[in-house]
Amino acid sequence: MPDKPAMSRKGEQTRAEIIACAQDLFYRRGYGGTSFSDIVEAAGVYRGNIYHYFKTKDEILEAVIARRVQEFRALQREWEERCPDPKQRLMRFVEMLAACEDDLVRFGCPIGTINAELGKARRDLQGSAKALFDLFRDWLATQFVALGREAQAQSLAFHLLGRAQGVSLIAHVYHDPAVLQREVATLRAWVDAL
Amino acid sequence: MPDKPAMSRKGEQTRAEIIACAQDLFYRRGYGGTSFSDIVEAAGVYRGNIYHYFKTKDEILEAVIARRVQEFRALQREWEERCPDPKQRLMRFVEMLAACEDDLVRFGCPIGTINAELGKARRDLQGSAKALFDLFRDWLATQFVALGREAQAQSLAFHLLGRAQGVSLIAHVYHDPAVLQREVATLRAWVDAL
DNA sequence: GTCTATATGAAGATAGAC
DNA sequence: GTCTATCTTCATATAGAC
Numbered sequence: 001m002p003d004k005p006a007m008s009r010k011g012e013q014t015r016a017e018i019i020a021c022a023q024d025l026f027y028r029r030g031y032g033g034t035s036f037s038d039i040v041e042a043a044g045v046y047r048g049n050i051y052h053y054f055k056t057k058d059e060i061l062e063a064v065i066a067r068r069v070q071e072f073r074a075l076q077r078e079w080e081e082r083c084p085d086p087k088q089r090l091m092r093f094v095e096m097l098a099a100c101e102d103d104l105v106r107f108g109c110p111i112g113t114i115n116a117e118l119g120k121a122r123r124d125l126q127g128s129a130k131a132l133f134d135l136f137r138d139w140l141a142t143q144f145v146a147l148g149r150e151a152q153a154q155s156l157a158f159h160l161l162g163r164a165q166g167v168s169l170i171a172h173v174y175h176d177p178a179v180l181q182r183e184v185a186t187l188r189a190w191v192d193a194l
Numbered sequence: 195m196p197d198k199p200a201m202s203r204k205g206e207q208t209r210a211e212i213i214a215c216a217q218d219l220f221y222r223r224g225y226g227g228t229s230f231s232d233i234v235e236a237a238g239v240y241r242g243n244i245y246h247y248f249k250t251k252d253e254i255l256e257a258v259i260a261r262r263v264q265e266f267r268a269l270q271r272e273w274e275e276r277c278p279d280p281k282q283r284l285m286r287f288v289e290m291l292a293a294c295e296d297d298l299v300r301f302g303c304p305i306g307t308i309n310a311e312l313g314k315a316r317r318d319l320q321g322s323a324k325a326l327f328d329l330f331r332d333w334l335a336t337q338f339v340a341l342g343r344e345a346q347a348q349s350l351a352f353h354l355l356g357r358a359q360g361v362s363l364i365a366h367v368y369h370d371p372a373v374l375q376r377e378v379a380t381l382r383a384w385v386d387a388l
Numbered sequence: 389g390t391c392t393a394t395a396t397g398a399a400g401a402t403a404g405a406c
Numbered sequence: 407g408t409c410t411a412t413c414t415t416c417a418t419a420t421a422g423a424c
Contacts, residue, residue, distance in 0.1 A: 011407070030314035032226050035399060046409050048402075057400070108313060115367045116310045119302060120224035130367055158364055158373050159380065166360025170352055173309045173324055179352050186353065205389070229417060240391050245419070 015053045018043045023064045027110050030117050031061060031125075058125060065128050068110070069135060076139050086146035087194060090160070093140065094187045097164060101177050108172035111136070112165045137161055147194060163187060209247045212237045217258045221304050224311050225255060225319075252319060259322050262304070263329060270333050280340035281388060284354070287334065288381045291358060295371050302366035305330070306359045331355055341388060357381060 007015065021042040025034040036057060040047050054060045079092040097104065107113070111132040118126035140157035149156060167183035201209065215236035219228040230251060234241055248254045273286040291298065301307070305326040312320035334351035343350060361377035 008407080014407085028314070030311070033315040036401085037399080048404095048410075048412095049408065051401070052407065055401090108310065112363055113310055113314065116302065116307060116363060117224075117314070119366055120222070120307065120311070121227040126367070133364075133367055155376050159377065162360035162364045162373075162377060163357065164360070165363045166356035166358070169306055169310060169359045169363065170327075170356045172313055173320070173327055179356075182349055183353065183356060202389080208389085230419085231417080242392075242394095242420075242422095243390065246389070249419095251418070 011053075014043075014045060018045065018050060018053055018060065019063045019067055022060050023067060026061065026064055026114065028107050031114065032117065032121055061125060062128055065114075065131065068132055072132065072135050076135075086143040087191060089143050090140065090191045090194070091188065093136075093160070093164075094184060094191055097167065097180065097187070098184045101180055104168050104180060105171050105175055105177050109165060109168035112168055113172075133161065149194075160187075163190075205247075208237075208239060212239065212244060212247055212254065213257045213261050216254045217261060220255065220258055220308065222301050225308065226311065226315055255319060256322055259308075259325065262326055266326065266329050270329075280337040281385065283337050284334065284385045284388070285382065287330075287354070287358075288378060288385055291361065291374065291381070292378045295374055298362050298374060299365050299369055299371050303359060303362035306362055307366075327355065343388075354381075357384075 018039060022034070022039050025038055025042060029038070036050065037047070039060070040050055043050075054063070075096075079089050083089045083092060103110075111129075115126060115129045115133065118129050137154075137157045140160055141153040144150075144153035144156045163183070164187075167180055167187075171177065171180040171183075212233060216228070216233050219232055219236060223232070230244065231241070233254065234244055237244075248257070269290075273283050277283045277286060297304075305323075309320060309323045309327065312323050331348075331351045334354055335347040338347035338350045357377070358381075361374055361381075365371065365374035365377075
């Protein structure tokens with residue numbers, strides 16, 4: 001944050017609290033479905049006070065996306081540390097779907113849903129949200145390259161990303177964990193056969 | 195429309211015009227992103243006048259969904275007439291993705307995007323939008339049964355539906371027809387191998 | 389069935405005392 | 407950095423003359 005001159009310890013905490021609450025609300029209710037009042041209430045700050053930290057709602061979204069980027073980067077580093085084998089790493093990605101079953105069924109994929117929403121309502125902001133997809137596309141492509149699939153790495157990454165998005169959407173629409181589990185099994189077999 | 199006592203020829207036309215314009219706007223901008231003013235302007239009727247035809251915006255959405263159901267049913271009937279072979283029919287479904295390339299890249303899948311939006315913002319209305327998915331799931335499952343895959347017909351239908359949704363979302367987010375084309379090629383091979 | 393005027397409420401945003 | 411009061415805008419929705 002180079003353009004934020006200085007902020008007290010308390011200020012940083014409040015700011016972080018606002019972002020965390022907004023992230024949760026944006027995920028569960030969508031960006032358009034979340035009002036300033038909702039965020040203010042969840043974060044326990046006063047109405048006008050939020051403007052001390054963010055000039056606009058869009059700015060909050062940018063901060064939320066930046067936070068998600070950090071979270072996912074940390075997750076990918078963890079996968080890399082635990083699994084030296086690229087195929088095992090790809091499997092981790094697939095297993096994430098199973099691990100997040102509950103949230104996926106209830107609210108859909110946190111990356112896919114925000115991109116879908118912004119793609120229609122706010123194409124200007126969708127450019128920022130796309131970074132979350134880029135993050136996984138690049139990481140997956142790296143694993144495919146490590147598997148000796150240089151030529152198709154990008155396509156394979158998009159393929160796997162698409163499969164994950166497709167099953168997340170269907171499972172969410174039907175509120176059905178079984179649909180998710182069956183597709184995850186298919187994806188495990190797909191990774192295994194690589 | 196059993197509860198609509200009677201409506202003049204002109205009235206029916208105006209009503210149909212409102213629904214058609216709303217369908218287009220809901221698809222391109224989303225339900226929440228489309229205001230009454232937008233619909234009124236596109237349909238060329240006067241502001242307060244629209245309430246003569248629909249009591250609420252939600253009612254317009256229901257009418258739009260009903261119209262889409264009719265459209266898709268007609269499409270499926272056409273596929274059935276042109277293709278006696280179930281595998282050829284499944285291929286038609288896949289080819290639809292290629293045929294709609296332009297719209298899919300620009301606005302995403304008309305079924306998936308409305309369900310994704312309503313799933314967060316208006317779960318009450320999402321129940322109606324899900325009927326569009328049911329329509330394709332059932333039609334696809336019927337083809338798989340005809341192929342002698344009774345036991346897996348439902349799973350296979352969800353699988354294909356998910357693949358179509360996944361690629362639509364990715365292609366939309368990246369505004370990239372090439373992603374769509376590559377995945378469609380993969381799906382053609384998948385259907386071929388059935 | 390057509391058209392104008394307006395009510396009502398919610399949301400984003402601001403001002404300014406403390 | 408905290409808190410209250412308020413402004414503006416835009417959305418859905420309604421009333422009622424013609």
